[in-house]
Amino acid sequence: KNQPDVFQTSDALSVLHSVFGLPGFRGAQEDIVRHVTDGGNCLVLMPTGGGKSLCYQLPSLLRPGCGIVVSPLIALMRDQVAGLLEAGVKAAVLNSTLSWDEANEVERQLLAGELDLLYVAPERLVTPRCLAMLGRARIALFAIDEAHCVAQWGHDFRPEYIGLSVIAERFPNIPRIALTATADDLTRQEIVQRLGLDDAPNFVASFDRPNIKYEIVDKTNAQKQLQAFISDRHSGEAGVVYCLSRAKVEDTAAALNKAGILALPYHAGLDARLRETNQDRFINEDGVVIVATVAFGMGIDKPDVRFVCHLDLPKSIEAYYQETGRAGRDGKPSNAWMAYGLSDIVQQRRMIDESTGSETFKGVSIRKLDALVGLAETVDCRRTRLLGYFGEEATGTRCGNCDNCLTPPKVWNGSVAAQKLLSCAYRTGQKFGAMHLVDVLIGRLTDKVKQFGHDKLSVFGIGGELTEKQWRAVMRQLVARGFLYADADSFNALKLTEEARGVLKGEIELMFREETGGTGRAPRSKSR
Numbered sequence: 261k262n263q264p265d266v267f268q269t270s271d272a273l274s275v276l277h278s279v280f281g282l283p284g285f286r287g288a289q290e291d292i293v294r295h296v297t298d299g300g301n302c303l304v305l306m307p308t309g310g311g312k313s314l315c316y317q318l319p320s321l322l323r324p325g326c327g328i329v330v331s332p333l334i335a336l337m338r339d340q341v342a343g344l345l346e347a348g349v350k351a352a353v354l355n356s357t358l359s360w361d362e363a364n365e366v367e368r369q370l371l372a373g374e375l376d377l378l379y380v381a382p383e384r385l386v387t388p389r390c391l392a393m394l395g396r397a398r399i400a401l402f403a404i405d406e407a408h409c410v411a412q413w414g415h416d417f418r419p420e421y422i423g424l425s426v427i428a429e430r431f432p433n434i435p436r437i438a439l440t441a442t443a444d445d446l447t448r449q450e451i452v453q454r455l456g457l458d459d460a461p462n463f464v465a466s467f468d469r470p471n472i473k474y475e476i477v478d479k480t481n482a483q484k485q486l487q488a489f490i491s492d493r494h495s496g497e498a499g500v501v502y503c504l505s506r507a508k509v510e511d512t513a514a515a516l517n518k519a520g521i522l523a524l525p526y527h528a529g530l531d532a533r534l535r536e537t538n539q540d541r542f543i544n545e546d547g548v549v550i551v552a553t554v555a556f557g558m559g560i561d562k563p564d565v566r567f568v569c570h571l572d573l574p575k576s577i578e579a580y581y582q583e584t585g586r587a588g589r590d591g592k593p594s595n596a597w598m599a600y601g602l603s604d605i606v607q608q609r610r611m612i613d614e615s616t617g618s619e620t621f622k623g624v625s626i627r628k629l630d631a632l633v634g635l636a637e638t639v640d641c642r643r644t645r646l647l648g649y650f651g652e653e654a655t656g657t658r659c660g661n662c663d664n665c666l667t668p669p670k671v672w673n674g675s676v677a678a679q680k681l682l683s684c685a686y687r688t689g690q691k692f693g694a695m696h697l698v699d700v701l702i703g704r705l706t707d708k709v710k711q712f713g714h715d716k717l718s719v720f721g722i723g724g725e726l727t728e729k730q731w732r733a734v735m736r737q738l739v740a741r742g743f744l745y746a747d748a749d750s751f752n753a754l755k756l757t758e759e760a761r762g763v764l765k766g767e768i769e770l771m772f773r774e775e776t777g778g779t780g781r782a783p784r785s786k787s788r
């Protein structure tokens with residue numbers, strides 16, 4: 261601990277062996293450790309399970325003074341400190357769970373130079389008292405974990421992170437290392453700006469999780485599809501099922517239990533004790549499925565999660581990546597499975613429209629949603645698309661471990677079908693939702709059709725060549741590509757966008773993916 265702060269590979273390796281019990285560095289770890297130990301700032305982008313902790317823990321041991329780690333999650337801090345203490349590292353934590361006496365003792369240890377690593381909650385660090393204390397201590401580095409929480413446009417913004425810009429202002433000469441597992445370009449820029457990392461290098465590890473198989477299926481009966489997916493392919497295995505609302509979490513958990521699958525609910529509306537019990541059971545028992553809102557998962561380090569399912573569309577590719585990333589941290593084959601349909605796009609759009617955010621915020625949110633919808637609709641490799649979103653060039657064009665690679669979807673020329681559907685929406689006055697439009701296209705004499713005289717229209721019954729399911733898929737793809745939109749102000753009536761004109765005039769050719777059975781089995785629909 262008394263060596264000068266110049267990186268010696270041999271020192272680093274010996275600490276790596278003796279303290280962490282690891283045979284060697286992984287990926288960019290060595291470069292990062294060297295850079296930080298030599299006093300440099302940096303931003304580290306590494307997927308979950310990539311080994312970020314070592315990037316600041318090791319330099320904290322190699323440099324004089326104590327490493328200060330900012331982390332948003334009390335449970336995560338506790339676990340890390342426990343692990344470090346076991347390895348003989350002098351680590352402590354400062355957060356709201358400590359009593360006054362305990363906190364005083366930690367502060368005394370820090371000032372006496374008795375600590376190697378100190379984990380501090382962000383809201384605590386920014387207090388004048390804590391900053392003054394840090395000013396009197398010898399500090400090896402500042403590590404800002406989960407740095408994307410600083411980004412206001414990110415999916416996981418935490419207001420208490422904003423204040424962390426004070427670190428660069430107050431301690432400009434102490435190295436700062438920001439780490440995150442999710443950062444698209446915009447988020448990255450915000451981290452750099454807020455944490456004062458303009459001239460700092462970015463270390464970007466590959467975000468690929470090769471053991472995760474990606475599958476996105478057409479949503480028909482989500483709960484039935486989910487049950488089939490779990491019983492057919494993951495019977496008795498641990499998994500996470502994400503739903504958007506608390507009610508749907510409860511419903512889905514109940515339905516799974518009824519189908520003989522052990523499932524526990526988890527959402528912010530549950531009693532705190534029950535939530536904790538369910539989480540503990542998921543972590544400690546075998547084969548528990550947790551059905552949860554996005555409130556669940558951050559900081560949960562269960563290595564053998566075999567599948568992550570989405571019954572609702574997340575908000576962005578970052579959110580999808582982070583949530584699916586909780587599968588397969590042990591490196592064994594795992595599934596990321598999502599059921600997705602027209603109502604998902606409509607619902608997410610409405611949530612954006614009805615949010616109180618600024619126009620800019622809404623614009624960004626819509627672009628992020630569109631990118632995810634693009635991933636859901638693509639007929640090409642999902643992994644290539646996913647990694648491309650994070651700016652990563654894929655090595656091949658086909659990964660061989662996603663649904664589109666394993667069972668290439670059939671594509672058909674849907675230009676005429678699209679024209680029929682758009683005409684139908686137009687001729688019925690752009691006042692009706694998906695169900696009614698399908699009735700008119702197929703030529704069903706429902707009460708509503710008769711009531712509005714839609715059986716007299718030229719578009720009545722012009723769509724007999726496709727099934728209801730196929731029409732819904734066409735509709736979804738037209739919404740996904742921005743030719744149709746569901747107007748929340750008039751009961752989700754489907755209306756034409758300006759771009760629809762090109763389709764109606766036959767200037768735009770549309771290739772659609774043909775939907776398959778939806779449970780991940782072989783396609784059932786006949787080819788065209």
Ligand code: ADP
Binds near residue numbers: 310
């Ligand atoms: P992250 O914070 O990026 O999600 P962690 O730092 O928790 O990842 O590390 C994930 C796992 O990888 C841990 O079990 C850790 O012990 C292991 N690990 C980290 N670095 C190495 C390495 N160089 N060699 C082998 N295992 C490593």
Ligand code: ZN
Binds near residue numbers: 640642643662663666
């Ligand atoms: Zn693929």
